[in-house]
Amino acid sequence: MKSADDIILLSHGGGGTRTSELLKSVILPVLDNPVLAKLDDAACLSLPSSELAFTTDSYVVKPLFFPGGDIGRLAVCGTVNDLAMQGSKPRYLGLGLILEEGLRVADVRRVVESIARAAKEAEVEVVTGDTKVVERSAGGGLFINTSGIGIRRAGVDTHVSNARPGDVVIVSGSVGDHGVAVMSAREGLNFQAHIESDVAPLAGMIGRLLDAVPGVRCLRDPTRGGLAAALNDIARASSVCVRIREQAIPVREEVRGACSLLGFDPLEVANEGKALIVCGAADEERVLAALRADPLGGEARAIGCVTADPRGRVLLETALGGERMVDVPTGENLPRIC
Amino acid sequence: MNGKQQVEEIRELSDRIGRPVRLMEVCGTHTMSAFRTGLRSLLPPEVSLLSGPGCPVCVTSNAFLDRAIAIARRPGTIVTTFGDMIRVPGTETSLERARAEGAQVRVVYSALDTLKLARANPRVDVVFLGVGFETTVPGTALALRDAIDRVPNFRVLCAHKTMPQAMAALLRGGELRIDGFICPGHVSVIIGSQAYEFICREFKTPCVVTGFEGRDMLAGITMLLRQLAESRAEVEIQYTRAVRREGNARARTVVEEVFEESDETWRGLGIIPRSGLAIRPRFRAHDAFFCYEEIKVPESKDPRGCACGDVLRGAKSPRECLLFRKKCTPDHPVGACMVSSEGTCAAYYRYE
Numbered sequence: 001m002k003s004a005d006d007i008i009l010l011s012h013g014g015g016g017t018r019t020s021e022l023l024k025s026v027i028l029p030v031l032d033n034p035v036l037a038k039l040d041d042a043a044c045l046s047l048p049s050s051e052l053a054f055t056t057d058s059y060v061v062k063p064l065f066f067p068g069g070d071i072g073r074l075a076v077c078g079t080v081n082d083l084a085m086q087g088s089k090p091r092y093l094g095l096g097l098i099l100e101e102g103l104r105v106a107d108v109r110r111v112v113e114s115i116a117r118a119a120k121e122a123e124v125e126v127v128t129g130d131t132k133v134v135e136r137s138a139g140g141g142l143f144i145n146t147s148g149i150g151i152r153r154a155g156v157d158t159h160v161s162n163a164r165p166g167d168v169v170i171v172s173g174s175v176g177d178h179g180v181a182v183m184s185a186r187e188g189l190n191f192q193a194h195i196e197s198d199v200a201p202l203a204g205m206i207g208r209l210l211d212a213v214p215g216v217r218c219l220r221d222p223t224r225g226g227l228a229a230a231l232n233d234i235a236r237a238s239s240v241c242v243r244i245r246e247q248a249i250p251v252r253e254e255v256r257g258a259c260s261l262l263g264f265d266p267l268e269v270a271n272e273g274k275a276l277i278v279c280g281a282a283d284e285e286r287v288l289a290a291l292r293a294d295p296l297g298g299e300a301r302a303i304g305c306v307t308a309d310p311r312g313r314v315l316l317e318t319a320l321g322g323e324r325m326v327d328v329p330t331g332e333n334l335p336r337i338c
Numbered sequence: 339m340n341g342k343q344q345v346e347e348i349r350e351l352s353d354r355i356g357r358p359v360r361l362m363e364v365c366g367t368h369t370m371s372a373f374r375t376g377l378r379s380l381l382p383p384e385v386s387l388l389s390g391p392g393c394p395v396c397v398t399s400n401a402f403l404d405r406a407i408a409i410a411r412r413p414g415t416i417v418t419t420f421g422d423m424i425r426v427p428g429t430e431t432s433l434e435r436a437r438a439e440g441a442q443v444r445v446v447y448s449a450l451d452t453l454k455l456a457r458a459n460p461r462v463d464v465v466f467l468g469v470g471f472e473t474t475v476p477g478t479a480l481a482l483r484d485a486i487d488r489v490p491n492f493r494v495l496c497a498h499k500t501m502p503q504a505m506a507a508l509l510r511g512g513e514l515r516i517d518g519f520i521c522p523g524h525v526s527v528i529i530g531s532q533a534y535e536f537i538c539r540e541f542k543t544p545c546v547v548t549g550f551e552g553r554d555m556l557a558g559i560t561m562l563l564r565q566l567a568e569s570r571a572e573v574e575i576q577y578t579r580a581v582r583r584e585g586n587a588r589a590r591t592v593v594e595e596v597f598e599e600s601d602e603t604w605r606g607l608g609i610i611p612r613s614g615l616a617i618r619p620r621f622r623a624h625d626a627f628f629c630y631e632e633i634k635v636p637e638s639k640d641p642r643g644c645a646c647g648d649v650l651r652g653a654k655s656p657r658e659c660l661l662f663r664k665k666c667t668p669d670h671p672v673g674a675c676m677v678s679s680e681g682t683c684a685a686y687y688r689y690e
């Protein structure tokens with residue numbers, strides 16, 4: 001007979017002995033730090049500054065494990081990157097796990113280990129957390145909420161409303177990898193070329209970028225909605241036109257192929273390890289050099305510029321030499337039909 | 339030849355023709371490509387592109403959709419469909435809303451995926467919505483052939499359509515002048531370029547089977563203009579790397595084994611004789627029209643003020659629809675052409 005503890009049961013979330021066993025055997029040994037180990041109702045922290053950035057995000061990706069990452073790594077990186085894009089140094093995370101009964105404990109362990117690895121990479125600590133179990137519905141569900149606190153850097157303002165005509169638009173690497181990797185794992189599509197998610201914590205790279213060029217105008221991580229949504233945010237908030245060149249945008253050949261097969265536009269596909277940067281033209285070379293010095297920014301490229309008109313629009317110069325608008329994508333990415 | 343030289347040649351040919359030219363791309367993928375590559379911005383004002391009834395989701399009638407939703411609401415039933423279909427508003431509701439209210443609706447990539455699902459769930463009816471043109475039909479045919487006598491719970495609600503008769507119907511209707519057809523690439527891989535020859539003979543309208551890259555489309559347009567300048571009307575193939583005159587005989591054989599020609603209702607075009615494919619009686623046990631005959635669906639209506647029908651015939655540009663960008667947006671679509679990623683209204687909304 002299988003051990004009684006090989007799958008998650010409702011009683012694992014009941015707050016009794018099973019809950020504490022799960023914490024002690026699966027979660028605490030992996031996410032080891034003195035604040036969390038106290039298991040108090042709240043983490044008590046002392047921070048070097050009262051200028052903080054605070055964010056929260058929930059992760060519901062399916063499948064839980066995909067080429068290049070998993071839901072745990074995503075939950076750390078997503079929140080860390082949101083803090084980093086505000087020009088702050090991420091320090092602490094809160095972690096909420098919602099498990100569906102029937103989930104394999106081995107999978108929970110794998111996800112928590114991945115959370116620990118990603119947190120170490122991002123130089124953050126998980127200092128508070130919560131675990132709940134919900135009744136089985138679709139089966140195999142695991143949802144994560146992470147909240148994060150970061151210390152803001154003095155004198156840095158990277159808000160999307162700061163872009164000005166004459167600025168340069170830079171992306172830290174190839175676009176579309178995450179969305180295509182997850183989509184192909186979800187649909188069981190076996191592309192000949194292996195496509196991996198780019199999910200990675202960007203706080204280190206962004207920290208060094210801001211050391212080199214504190215005057216960067218805008219920072220954004222082009223996650224859901226991809227480059228298209230992020231560029232539109234900048235164009236609208238700054239009331240400028242963003243003009244990009246299709247031929248300058250790095251897209252992996254295999255991602256381009258998969259997108260053309262599925263009917264997606266690589267500009268609209270999610271990224272989880274890329275940064276979009278707007279800076280003054282005079283800073284372009286220094287920004288590119290700072291990004292390229294980091295392994296996560298080795299393929300950084302200038303992809304366009306900012307002009308005054310038409311305000312609030314993103315325009316693309318196509319590879320064919322034509323021009324078209326890039327709009328905010330709508331709804332879910334759906335496979336096309338012919 | 340690079341893009342610039344090709345555009346130059348298009349200008350010269352357009353001057354030689356000496357009158358405005360209207361070309362129709364009948365395939366939704368061409369519509370999207372023309373916008374996505376910025377091709378439209380490169381053409382001289384005398385050469386305009388009309389979008390035809392080539393988006394399979396868009397041309398599917400509300401009556402079909404209403405029936406699909408009613409079947410999805412049956413207990414013990416899973417309806418599977420290609421992605422875009424789930425958001426199209428029917429008369430009362432959409433498959434997406436029905437799913438949120440508890441109906442089992444799943445997005446699949448093919449009929450064969452659905453067959454697998456049916457095998458894995460033998461106690462429920464699994465109903466595939468068979469929409470699309472000649473490109474998706476062979477997949478449905480193969481699934482039905484595999485299912486017969488083996489997977490009794492696999493069903494197909496069929497609204498498959500064929501392209502050439504719809505093109506002829508547009509010309510016969512005479513509502514608007516079409517100077518040439520940019521014929522679909524993928525469809526023609528199956529049916530071959532021969533399928534359009536009657537159009538050239540009967541209507542003297544040039545046809546060029548064209549690929550989907552921006553450069554393919556520029557080359558296809560050049561070939562159409564050259565025919566017009568030389569007063570020819572022939573079927574030519576630009577997309578030679580994939581299409582032959584005779585098409586794919588094996589795929590056609592499978593299709594003919596499972597389907598027979600039928601009259602079919604198209605959104606915006608009405609009933610077009612011999613433009614559809616019905617499941618042959620031998621496969622009737624899997625034909626969802628017959629399996630759920632007892633389900634009565636109230637008369638279907640199209641949304642008030644929606645110009646999708648005119649747009650699908652090329653008679654109106656989306657900009658001429660009173661709902662466009664106002665009541666009808668990709669987030670809150672009123673008509674099918676705003677929903678589909680290949681819909682003409684969605685393309686105008688996103689790219690112009």
